[in-house]
Amino acid sequence: MSGGITGNATTSGGSFTLINATAGGNVTGQGNGSVALSGGTALTLGTATVSGSLVMSGAGSFSLGPSATINSNVTIQSEPAGAAQSQVCGSTVKGSLTLQSNASAVQVGAPSSCAGNAVGGSFVVQQNTGSMGIFSNTITGNLVCQNNSSITGSGNSAQLKQGQCAGF
Numbered sequence: 570m571s572g573g574i575t576g577n578a579t580t581s582g583g584s585f586t587l588i589n590a591t592a593g594g595n596v597t598g599q600g601n602g603s604v605a606l607s608g609g610t611a612l613t614l615g616t617a618t619v620s621g622s623l624v625m626s627g628a629g630s631f632s633l634g635p636s637a638t639i640n641s642n643v644t645i646q647s648e649p650a651g652a653a654q655s656q657v658c659g660s661t662v663k664g665s666l667t668l669q670s671n672a673s674a675v676q677v678g679a680p681s682s683c684a685g686n687a688v689g690g691s692f693v694v695q696q697n698t699g700s701m702g703i704f705s706n707t708i709t710g711n712l713v714c715q716n717n718s719s720i721t722g723s724g725n726s727a728q729l730k731q732g733q734c735a736g737f
Contacts, residue, residue: 614660622664630673635659635684642666642690648673650699658683665690665710671697678704678724685724692727694720694734703737712737
């Protein structure tokens with residue numbers, strides 16, 4: 570679908586695609602389904618705007634950005650082991666960003682080839698068994714990292730950095 574939607578979009582076990590479009594409500598993907606904005610087979614959101622929140626739960630790999638804007642919160646949780654490394658690059662999250670209980674690797678900004686992100690609320694990274702990389706993000710609230718199996722990062726700015734991210 571190109572253009573946009575004015576309400577909420579939910580997928581469970583299937584796929585939903587908006588190309589170069591605006592979603593006026595919340596976008597939610599659950600189970601083995603995928604939500605794609607601006608193309609892709611897993612979650613891909615680039616050069617697009619979500620006016621509400623974005624929630625992915627157990628849906629597989631994802632790529633947010635570049636130039637993605639989510640006008641509320643983003644929650645990525647329970648992504649399965651074996652999924653390709655996911656990333657958030659050069660995006661704006663106007664609310665909070667949460668990565669929780671993910672078994673696959675996630676890169677949020679990188680030293681090269683993946684620009685840092687702007688997060689308007691707090692950024693919470695917790696209880697992930699997949700490798701987490703947190704680099705060059707500007708966070709208005711706090712950066713909180715706890716109980717992650719493997720986490721690296723640097724170059725982040727936040728009101729307060731806590732837990733495993735205290736030195737990032």
